[in-house]
Amino acid sequence: MEADKLLFQDTDKELVMRAEAHLQESGITSATSKEKDEFYELYVSEEEFDMGKECLIDLLEQEAEELQGHVREIEAKQKLKEFEELEQKSFSKLKTPKQRLEEVSSSAFAFLIVGVIGAIALMLEVLGVFSLGLEGTVKIIFYVTMTVMFTAFIIVGIVNASAMSKWRMKAAEEDIMMNNVREFVKHELKDEYAALTEISTVIKVPDEEESEDAEQAEEEKYFEMEAEIRKRILLEFPELPIYLLEEATEEAIKLL
Numbered sequence: 001m002e003a004d005k006l007l008f009q010d011t012d013k014e015l016v017m018r019a020e021a022h023l024q025e026s027g028i029t030s031a032t033s034k035e036k037d038e039f040y041e042l043y044v045s046e047e048e049f050d051m052g053k054e055c056l057i058d059l060l061e062q063e064a065e066e067l068q069g070h071v072r073e074i075e076a077k078q079k080l081k082e083f084e085e086l087e088q089k090s091f092s093k094l095k096t097p098k099q100r101l102e103e104v105s106s107s108a109f110a111f112l113i114v115g116v117i118g119a120i121a122l123m124l125e126v127l128g129v130f131s132l133g134l135e136g137t138v139k140i141i142f143y144v145t146m147t148v149m150f151t152a153f154i155i156v157g158i159v160n161a162s163a164m165s166k167w168r169m170k171a172a173e174e175d176i177m178m179n180n181v182r183e184f185v186k187h188e189l190k191d192e193y194a195a196l197t198e199i200s201t202v203i204k205v206p207d208e209e210e211s212e213d214a215e216q217a218e219e220e221k222y223f224e225m226e227a228e229i230r231k232r233i234l235l236e237f238p239e240l241p242i243y244l245l246e247e248a249t250e251e252a253i254k255l256l
Helices: 013-025 049-089 097-126 136-189 195-204 212-236 242-255
Strands: 005-010 032-036 039-044
Touching: 005 013, 005 049, 013 032, 013 039, 013 049, 039 049, 049 212, 097 136, 136 212, 136 242, 212 242
Parallel strands: none
Antiparallel strands: 005 039, 032 039
């Protein structure tokens, strides 16, 4: 059989070589590769073309999955590095969407209430319902200043109120992510890290007769597993924000 039909081409020589080897191992004996115009091309015979295409698709899917896993590994390592840096500086300055939502909600209501009440009071003074005893230029300056200030309060309140929906949505997304983490821990990690509960108990309630070295060894093992769980969570959920990682790890340990 003559290998005369182009199946695949790429500038990556190693990828084409792997594809050729994979096809031959799969029984596509006509698979051969050639270099042409800075491309590496893979050919198979007309008779084996359809079978070769299926084998090639399987290989490329495997390659893509491995590449995706590699990318996730890099992202996880980068996030773990960021986590360690933030852990040293303390997470106290980081604000979650829920905290942001509380802030904008309280400030929105505060500004709106002050602005509206102030505007009503100013209008009543203008209409003569009550008088502050101001006259001439002072009265004009007072009206202009109060109008600008109360208008600004109302605008800031409206802006903060409009931001509430954004932070409410982000807070909801945060809850969904945490629920997904819990499900992952229950169904994927529980059996694998079943020993974690026993180690945790040893740390919290140490045996009086146990030597200090043994306790320290158990503690080190616990923290190693904790770090591994943190990494596994990031590999599964690379989109998980750094500020949620500690909470997610603690949740995972509670569920194991």
